[in-house]
Amino acid sequence: MDRIVAALGQELKRGSLVLGVLSRLEEEKYGYALIKELGDYGLQVDQSTLYPLLKRLEKQGLLESLWNLVESRPRKYYRITDLGREVYCRLQSEYLKMHESMTRLMEV
Amino acid sequence: MTLTEKYIREIQKHLPAKVKKEVAEEILDGIRQGMANGEKEADVIEGFGDPRKVALGYAPQIDYLIGPQLRFLYKRILGIVLVAVGIGLTVAQVISLLVTPESLFTFFLKLLGSYYNAGIMIFGTVTLIFFLINRQMEEETFSKEKSWLVEDLKKTPEPSEEINLAENLLGVLFSFAGVILLVFYLKPVDTFVINLALVLAYRWLLLALLFLVLGVALTLLIRRRNSNLLRMLKLLSGMALNGAIIFLITREDFLNPQVIEGFRGSLAVVGTLLENIPLVTVVIILVVTGLEIHDTVKAFSASKERWKP
Numbered sequence: 001m002d003r004i005v006a007a008l009g010q011e012l013k014r015g016s017l018v019l020g021v022l023s024r025l026e027e028e029k030y031g032y033a034l035i036k037e038l039g040d041y042g043l044q045v046d047q048s049t050l051y052p053l054l055k056r057l058e059k060q061g062l063l064e065s066l067w068n069l070v071e072s073r074p075r076k077y078y079r080i081t082d083l084g085r086e087v088y089c090r091l092q093s094e095y096l097k098m099h100e101s102m103t104r105l106m107e108v
Numbered sequence: 109m110t111l112t113e114k115y116i117r118e119i120q121k122h123l124p125a126k127v128k129k130e131v132a133e134e135i136l137d138g139i140r141q142g143m144a145n146g147e148k149e150a151d152v153i154e155g156f157g158d159p160r161k162v163a164l165g166y167a168p169q170i171d172y173l174i175g176p177q178l179r180f181l182y183k184r185i186l187g188i189v190l191v192a193v194g195i196g197l198t199v200a201q202v203i204s205l206l207v208t209p210e211s212l213f214t215f216f217l218k219l220l221g222s223y224y225n226a227g228i229m230i231f232g233t234v235t236l237i238f239f240l241i242n243r244q245m246e247e248e249t250f251s252k253e254k255s256w257l258v259e260d261l262k263k264t265p266e267p268s269e270e271i272n273l274a275e276n277l278l279g280v281l282f283s284f285a286g287v288i289l290l291v292f293y294l295k296p297v298d299t300f301v302i303n304l305a306l307v308l309a310y311r312w313l314l315l316a317l318l319f320l321v322l323g324v325a326l327t328l329l330i331r332r333r334n335s336n337l338l339r340m341l342k343l344l345s346g347m348a349l350n351g352a353i354i355f356l357i358t359r360e361d362f363l364n365p366q367v368i369e370g371f372r373g374s375l376a377v378v379g380t381l382l383e384n385i386p387l388v389t390v391v392i393i394l395v396v397t398g399l400e401i402h403d404t405v406k407a408f409s410a411s412k413e414r415w416k417p
Contacts, residue, residue, distance in 0.1 A: 031134075032141035047138055047156040052165030055134065076137045 017045060019095055021053065022088040025063060028079040054078055062087055112139050114261045115153050122163035124176050131166050150258045158256040174238045177245065178274045182238045184399070185278065189230050192392050197222045199385060237281075241274045268410060271334045279325035279342075286318045303364050310356055317349040336408060343404045350393045357386040 020043050038045050057063040062084035068075045116135050120128045142152030156162055174182050201219045290311055324342045
């Protein structure tokens with residue numbers, strides 16, 4: 001049963017993770033810092049999940065990445081784009097609506 | 109090679125060429141960020157997890173019929189076989205036209221038909237063999253997935269020690285087929301053109317060389333680790349076998365003299381064409397040997413270079 005719960009939990013998390021990532025990238029952040037910040041809010045995410053997700057969101061134009069070459073070693077950071085912001089707003093209201101419905105459903 | 113370099117290299121093995129560099133940079137950056145925050149290299153890598161899973165995250169459509177690891181070899185072997193058979197079919201059809209004259213239109217139709225049939229058959233067979241090898245390699249990776257640990261990376265061979273699984277499997281397959289052919293089926297597959305007595309006279313030499321090629325390929329498959337000695341042994345045994353084949357087929361008595369004489373009397377062109385078959389075969393063998401030498405020299409020089417992500 002644990003495996004089933006873990007797999008279904010993973011599925012639930014996958015959709016919400018995009019929202020979590022978009023919500024935190026108004027300010028530019030490095031991948032590592034983003035993982036830590038999401039973890040602080042209780043959303044644990046592996047590097048193996050986050051990095052490919054960031055890449056996908058970047059390809060979709062929701063994020064942009066920049067290499068910081070000032071430090072001794074180059075570092076890549078991400079921030080949300082205008083399109084990403086728009087998508088985030090719409091997804092956020094979708095999510096809140098769904099959350100409300102689910103809460104009502106589960107209360108019954 | 110550091111643990112990080114090994115790890116990135118493992119990820120890259122499962123990625124299409126066009127994203128390899130980009131992903132390597134990103135993973136390297138992630139590991140460095142973790143280390144800059146005080147984490148140990150092994151712990152950061154453990155956090156990333158199984159290299160194959162990471163690669164799947166970057167290229168979810170990775171369920172290839174033939175994966176990136178095998179694609180180069182697949183294309184090369186498919187190309188060589190198609191060209192060799194194409195030449196053979198053309199020669200055979202021209203001979204058939206000269207023996208039983210027919211209109212050029214019929215000849216071209218027959219030629220196209222034979223190209224089509226052989227093309228489909230070769231494409232299907234080579235693809236099937238590579239698909240099976242690919243599946244075997246995927247299964248091996250998946251069985252490792254359950255218990256993937258950073259410690260595994262330490263046991264991973266250095267790039268200069270890695271073997272080409274598909275190439276060695278094919279080596280085993282072809283040399284084994286050669287042994288079976290020489291031991292059991294030489295008579296039934298003998299064509300009227302080849303001087304069987306000559307091949308039989310050199311049977312033991314050919315068998316010894318085939319066993320040598322087979323032995324080297326099997327050793328590499330069992331050890332899963334290459335070395336410059338084995339690389340050289342593989343090249344030399346392959347060259348010795350190819351040399352023996354060239355020696356045999358370029359001999360004047362390789363083709364059945366009676367058959368050639370028979371054609372000389374009635375159809376001189378057919379005789380000339382038949383006489384040129386060994387030449388075409390020699391050219392193909394030389395091209396294959398040249399590619400083998402090129403690969404070995406490349407592997408030798410690569411073993412001295414340091415890998416950079």
